[in-house]
Amino acid sequence: MYSRCPHCAKQHEVTVEHLRQARGLLDCSVCGKSFDALRFLSEDDDAVLADESPYPDDQISEKRPQTPAVWFVATNLALLLLLAQILYFEDYRLTMQPQLRAGLDKVCAAFACRLPPYKNLEEFSVSHSDLRVQSDSSYLFSALLSNQAPFAQVAPDLKLSVLNFNGEVIAERVFRATEYLLRPTGLAPEQTVEIRLAIVAPAASIGGYTFTLL
Template sequence: MDCSVCGKSFDALRFLSEDKDSRLNDDLPYPDHQTLDQGPQTRRVWFVATSLVALLLVAQILYFEGYRLTMQPQLRAHLDKVCATLSCRLPPYRNLEELSVSHSDLRVRSDSGYLFSAVLSNQAPYAQAAPDLKLSVLNFNGQAIAERVFSSAEYLLKPTTLAPEQTVEIRLFVVPPAAPIGGYTFSLL
């Protein structure tokens, strides 16, 4: 007879008895005297296989979620220390939630143009790249009549990186559209 699990042949008749209280005389039920647990060698193979699978899981997490993890303020300090030791480089920190805009305004200038101004502050504990800014001018019905995306190089004179707790003023000159302006919206990208 063959085992349905391991495929080995065995003699099942030698273990059958009509006496309920009879015990087996054989200590090892398999004819080739193999047991299921083969000792330290099997444990080593399982340890190596489990370690490789765990490393593969960590590699997948880093591959698919690595960038997002480096943008977490709680992990960033630890990752900076690890990269300093390993001589690696983290991607530039970028978290729009830690940027705040205040005092935004759109005013008519004397030359019939418009001046958009705002104050942008980096509230992150790390330096981060200044974001792009999307400015939309609206008609009196709230519909966009013109919009443009300004890169950080267009509204900042110096390098486009904001230091921790740095505040900069944004000043953009806007050519008036054909329709009258009733309002504006802007967003950081």
């Protein structure tokens, strides 16, 4: 069997198997354009075109099935749009969810975007805290701060309150992360750092202390 290209009139020999695999479409070896081989099929190798009606290229493009690359690009664009909508409407709160953070990190890595630094105070732990008087009558607050999250976290600020023997606050101060960390960029997963803060002794006697992560 034969089929003639309607664009340049080149005759091509075809088989049933070839037509089945190509879904009836052929690429002309002379002009490089695609055409519907079934439309111009004949048994004679020198047959003229049976259909002389216009045969624009856009008709071929509509019939040609989409390639996997097109679907890949379309899928990635859809994912990027979805991520943009999530960050726009939910913003910071949603990116701080540990159940979603790992997936969002992977998506952002693929599209070269940046999520806000992770910070979840519930995933910090403080141990071995102590407030001791020094030889110069000042006080030293010390503690161990651990990041228990599976992600790096921004180091929190710390509010230290000094109490009298009646449990009343007699002095209070917020210490920034830059005041107790040499590199306050954050804590790696499972990292523990030591906090050491020098405190000037208040006029009243100290009966206790409290601290809060901010």
